[in-house]
Amino acid sequence: MITIDHVSKRYPGGRDALRQVSFTVAKGEMVLLTGHSGAGKTTLLRLVAAIERPTAGTITVGGQNVSRMGNRGIPYLRRNFGLVFQDHKLLHDRSVFENVVLPLRVTGFTAREAASRVRAALDKVGLLARERDNPVTLSGGERQRVCIARAIVHRPAILLADEPTGNLDADNARNIVALLDVFRQVGATILVATHDAEAFSAAAPRVITLSAGAFVA
């Protein structure tokens, strides 16, 4: 599903964020990218989501060469992804419902179908009762669940999650991992960047460790 082939990323100034990293993620697989801060986990996710381009190497997603994709194709590529951010990226001038419905608006769902899908997604993450609330009234764990609802509402083939359990207590972290595992079980491919592989042990994912931008194990 995702192939990373000898991918390197060098930032202006000469710092190497990734060096010759190669691995594949099969359809329906959950893979953890672990390592210390600055290991290149987030950079790798950003390259897969075509937020940045690799300096060298090839990234293929579902047969498409992401690293050589033209700018016009990138929005359509990103519609195949569900993105979960450590900082949630929720819009605080919108309700929970309005936040979750955004990917469906982008892809042109009718209002009725979108409402139905948003409620189903919020139900899955246990926040249906909070659909009218503003995200600022939610706890950190609840915000992360809203973020996950937004990531899955359009039923993407691939979930990219950057530190989804960061800053959460053990209970909330466990709930998030359980949610991600449910999506994996229904066929989603999940790539997670985390410094806390222990929190994901219940889902028994494959773990890839990076150190200073290089593949370790």
Add this chain to the structure above:
Amino acid sequence: MTRWLANHARALRDALDRLRHPLIPTALSVIVIGSALALPLLLHLAARNLATLSGQLDAEPQLTLFLDTNATETETEAVARLLARHPAASTVRFVTRAEALADLRTSAGLGGSVDDLGRNPLPDAFVVTGREGDPTGLETLRDEAASWRKVEHAQLDALWARKLAATVRVGRVAALLLASLLGIALTAVTFNTIRLQILGRRDEIELSKLIGATDAFIRRPFLYFGLLLGAGGGLAGLGMVALAVATLNRQLSGALLLLGGVGGFSGPAISDAAAVVGVAAGLGWFGAALSVGRHLRRFEPS
């Protein structure tokens, strides 16, 4: 097609929401645009009304030579010959004192008073029109004719009407120039308003890009916003002009009646109003397109 229409309908709704929230800055922008449009529109209307006025008046300059009441037929013929030879005279019409009296009796409604005079006090006269494209010719002729034998008085009429017509032409050009300048101002106002909108929605734009929104999808509500802002400004401008015209007519109704029976200062026609709103909406759209094109590129997801 349905999806395309739904996308546009959603963008339009979004733009309407952005106009309403927050309302006060939007209202201020609309007033600024309206004022910018009202100024050239008022000038255009003033020029049009003056043109109508000058059209109702006899704008063709005429020189009237009044002869001495004691002038003999031979002396009158001598003046006629001088006029016929003069290069500034295009047409010459002789009005006898009897014809002048009859005209006074009928057209001015002074029949009773004229009859009371007992005799005809009016002189014979020549009415001369000048040649096209020679505005100063009649003035020269007037100066010369004043010294001719048996010419009592030379009077040049309607020159002021010609000057008025020239003023109207200048006014129209000024209105066009002002409209062009203020059109640029309207575009600049929309450009800046959209810039502020984009800055205020930076998070939303970045997120939208991350979840697969195309540039067209992000750009569309801003374009509709510019279009609606311009159209709103156009309507506001029309409202201001209508108010100004009504006030002007109330204040100047007496004076306008004196000027050739003009009933009042006419406001913009429906075609004028449609043009103002259409052009304002177009400029709003253009300003928005410039602004979005320039500022949206800077917001890449981080």
